[in-house]
Amino acid sequence: MSAPTSAAMPRVHVLEILGNAIVGGMETYVNRLVRGLLPRNFRVTILCPFASPMTSALAEAGCDVIVAPIADDPRWATIQLATTLIAKHDIDVIHANLSNAHALAALVSAVTGRACLATIHGRAISLLDLEAHRLTENAHMTVVCQAAYYQALALGVDPQRLHHIANGVDIGERAIEPSASLHNILGLPKATTVVGYIGRLAPEKGPDLFLRMARLLATDPRDVHFVLIGDGPMRQTLEKMAGELAITNRVHFTGVRDDVDALLPSLVLTVLSSHAEGMPLALMEAMAAGLPVVATSVGGVPELVEHRYSGYLVSPDDPRALADAVKELLDNEPLRLRMGAAARVRARDHWPQSLCTERMGALLRQLARSRVVGTEVSRPEATVAAAIAPIAPMKISSKLTPR
Template identity: 30%
Template structure:
């Protein structure tokens, strides 16, 4: 990379300019996290910009980021041979006098080139948020990640479980901090909306409606839910499973549903803008993931008063209190998953108690406001270190 070092760290800071960066081509949950954070940052203190790939998912994020006051830059910075993109990011960081570079990483091999450019541009504070546990296995990626992350002043993980996966591989504990994901507590839904939504989905009165909101990838475990569905339908012949989201596994899952005779029970809804209404209409939320960071879809379900059936994996264990706000089972165990679903589907009072406890848990621990407050505290602490200031100066 043909980049010369500048000395932004020596420049006086009145307002603080944060450049949020992602090279994730489909920043779905990551994008929701980022928007939740942006909405709660103090606008009198922070200016914001966003560098994001010009993909369908990236455009979705950039449109909404612009609405909360961010200057957006459609730019993909993933290939170290792409000198034009490297030079453009360097120009953005220096011309906008960026004070904090905050990289949002879906999987650990993402974001490394952006972090290197921010370091060479002399950005005073460099932060990375890792949204998933440590997943690297390729020796080259392992070595590059370890070398590049030394350039970050702090690495945020969205769960303590994810943080532990990095420390277990020898990363320095002092560099890592957990700041849990946060969501907004939804208002009361309009009277009659749940009945309308259920009618639109073709759900019979009294039949259980099980909602899943997730990209259709191997990670999210839809195939396990598909294998469990026949036991649910055997007990409740009118049961409906509503699946929101798209992804590479959707054609295979649709074919599997047809082959198992479940096509009339599983609704493949694709991307939806009315997820809050769907949450308000559902009886319970199901996410049988194989790994997670701290899933926003689960937090949103809990905030809506829905009990959750999930898996006992990193991140989900911190989001769902097993036996209190939902039920957790081992991943890839369709029989256990079906049993947990049936336990809740058949007990409306248990669902009500768990739903209330889940909403209270989110209000106490997992709000977007609390997440933003903790992030701003981290920013200010790192700025003091980088610029040689103290609170009294």
């Protein structure tokens, strides 16, 4: 007997709680997941702290979007709002992204009897995530990389409520031929060699290391240029740093772009200089576009990049190692093209977005079946108090944390 189609399955209504709504890896993940779930007989309601172009796009796709404050210590008004949404719209399961959303989801799960699933997008699992997870037996956790999975087990997360579902990337009909689009934007000749950084300009991403690497390569006779695609709290600091390093004529900042896919073919390679990562979507996008990568060996990055086959892995906090690896690729075009082709095949074969969506959809559907049907809460504040009361301060030994 064949498996039932999506149309034959009961419709599942998901409350998607977002801890943020800016442009970044988590938001890209949610956008792709939601758009993949809708045609699979899911309905999605979004609860997020503020409106943004991403929430507007999700509303246009058919989601209901509600805006409310989501603090690390959730406000009672927000808890009431979420419980009301679940009762009024007959929501089946809750999916949370980021720690503040996880805390809210766990409290609401305890009140309503709906299962909640929190996706941990980085390698590190916060104390708030752990506290939320142990608040109710209906709380499940999914991680995007093996490094985070093993850390969660070491910290005592119940393996029966822990799931590993890797991020996905759309391959589609991506063009991998060189394009002059980024060169036109930057005002550079089409033949100029451009090395890219794609991501938030935030401390954990190490964009300052990218600039220090650029300084080491600034004397290269090929007149190599370096572009940072993205924005974040370090933008002004980095622009000042480029001046102090005397590389302003070689470094370009584009800010946030919604056409990154179209810009990737203009790069010869991409660099990830992060101090910490989960399974970075920007790196996966570059690999899917057929670009070789030079990346720091942190978090789930070694699960993506096969050293010396689809790219280079280097130690974190080492701009010289980054520069040496980039130079080796710049000096050897056949190697660069071979690594880029291998990266594309690896992304296509191991992390298609369809597989990520299928696995998440199956898990959400499974958790939806565990909902406590007919749960009514006449005094939700008492239910929340009862849920929180048994929670004693949690002590986590550093001995449990993998080195």
